[in-house]
Amino acid sequence: MYKPKILIVEDDPAITNLLRTTLDTQEYQYHTAKNGAGALLEAVSYNADVIILDLGLPDMDGVDIIHKIRTWSSVPIxxxxxxxxxxxxxxALDAGADDYLTKPFSIDELLARLRVALRRSRSDETAPQGESVYHNGELSIDYAAGCAYLNGEELHLTPIEYKLLCVLAKNTGKVLTHNYILKEVWGSAWASDMPSLRVFMATLRxxxxxxxxxxxxxQTHIGIGYRMIRK
Incomplete structure (x- = not known):
């Protein structure tokens, strides 16, 4: 049976030990790195399924690490x-992180977030190339036809609502910041577009x-953005 591989990037020995013990109980494989240089080396060589990353590392800011990894990998972070x-x-989320937990954190919550990241990673690997239909619970999107359905009935969406839905769907499970969504949908991240985003998100909902x-x-992440929940 395949055991998921986790890369822990953390310079605090106590938290590293806590994470190692937690992953041991779940029978996950893992490697550790305590600085940015080691993190990048492990990211290239270990081929982890998920990276757990601290931002405050001694030699490099975690956001810079995310930027570097995202130039060649989509591994969940x-x-x-x-x-x-x-x-x-x-x-961190704008740089390409998939999720964010604040210390001190709940082990149960971390494991739940880890399971979500692993499911997304597996679905990305197994999805047929050029997949043209999205399914999530009772919601489906036929990208080729440009139509969305709920319970098999077509939704009457405006062009902006449809584009919003597609951006969220293609990043299911990932928190998308307001800036990211504004750039993807309107081609800009101007703060003046925030009222439009809120209005269209409300009508889409x-x-x-x-x-x-x-x-x-x-799901709304107050002050940050939105996430499409995997059903």
């Missing part, structure tokens, strides 16, 4: 950092969510 400001989270008060598909 979960940031685990003491930095709790929204600006730090947005910076009304069309795909049974209850907008308890969303099943689109």
């Amino acid at each position: 979960i940031v685990v950092s003491a930095r709790s400001e929204d600006a730090d989270k947005v910076s 009304k069309k795909i969510e049974k209850k907008t008060s308890s969303p099943q598909y689109i």
